[in-house]
Amino acid sequence: MPNSIHQLLEVFDEADAQGAMALRLRDIFRRWGFASEIYAGIVASGRAGALALSSLEEPGDREDILVFHYSIGAGALEGFLRTLRRQVIVYHNVTPAEYFEGWDARAAGQCRRGRHDLSRLLPTCDLALAVSRFNAAELAGLGFPRGAGLPFPVDFARLDRPAPARPGKSAGRRDGPGLLFVGRI
Numbered sequence: 001m002p003n004s005i006h007q008l009l010e011v012f013d014e015a016d017a018q019g020a021m022a023l024r025l026r027d028i029f030r031r032w033g034f035a036s037e038i039y040a041g042i043v044a045s046g047r048a049g050a051l052a053l054s055s056l057e058e059p060g061d062r063e064d065i066l067v068f069h070y071s072i073g074a075g076a077l078e079g080f081l082r083t084l085r086r087q088v089i090v091y092h093n094v095t096p097a098e099y100f101e102g103w104d105a106r107a108a109g110q111c112r113r114g115r116h117d118l119s120r121l122l123p124t125c126d127l128a129l130a131v132s133r134f135n136a137a138e139l140a141g142l143g144f145p146r147g148a149g150l151p152f153p154v155d156f157a158r159l160d161r162p163a164p165a166r167p168g169k170s171a172g173r174r175d176g177p178g179l180l181f182v183g184r185i
Contacts, residue, residue: 002086004035005065010076012040012050017152018069018092021131023049024153025067041076053079060085070094070121072114081124088127090150093135094118118142 007026013019022038029036038050053076060066066085068076071092080087094115100108119142121128128144130136136149159177 002034002064003061004037005029005067006036006056006085007038007067007069008053008056008076008080009038009040009050009069010072011042011044012038013044014049015044018071019044019049021090021152022069028153039076059083062086068121070114070118072110077117077120081120086126087121087124088129089121089125089144091118091128091130091135091139093132093138 007022009018009022011018012022014023026036026038037056039053039056040050041053043050043052056079058079060083062084064085065088066080066083067088067090068080069090069092070077072094095107095111097108097111097115100111122143125144128139129150130139131150131152133149
C-alpha cells in the first residue's frame with residue numbers, strides 16, 4: 001500500500017483545468033490518508049498550492065505513486081521517467097501542432113514535442129488515465145496499459161453556496177452559479 005500519491009505538472013495554475021483537477025485530487029488523496037503534494041516545473045506567479053519540481057525527493061519508493069498530468073511537451077517528463085514510484089499519467093491531450101503553425105511557432109514546437117514524448121511513457125507507465133473518451137481512445141491506440149477514463153472530480157458542494165456578487169448584470173443572467181467553457185481554439 002502506498003504512503004504517498006504525489007502529482008506532477010509542467011505548469012501549475014489553480015485557475016486552469018489541470019491545476020484545479022490536481023488540487024481536487026490532492027484533497028481526495030489526503031482525505032483517504034495519503035501524503036499528497038503537487039509538484040510543478042513552473043508555478044504561475046502568485047499561485048499557491050504547488051511546490052517546485054526540484055523539491056520532489058527522488059528516486060522515490062516503488063510503493064508510492066506519482067501522477068503526471070500530461071498535455072504538452074514538458075521538461076518535467078524527465079523527472080517522471082526517472083522516478084522509482086509507480087507511474088500514472090492523466091492525459092489531458094496534446095493539441096495537434098498544425099493548429100498553431102503560422103500563428104505561434106513556440107506552441108507548435110511544444111505540441112510536436114508533446115506528441116513525440118508521449119510514446120516515451122509507454123515502457124514505464126503503470127496506469128494511463130484520460131479526461132475524455134477521445135483521449136482514452138488515443139492512449140489505447142498508442143498501446144498504453146490499463147487505460148481508463150477519469151472524470152473531473154467536481155466539488156458539487158461549491159455549487160450549493162450563494163453565487164459571488166458580480167459587478168453589473170448581464171442581460172438574461174439568472175441568479176445562481178454560471179458555467180463557462182473555454183477551449184484552446
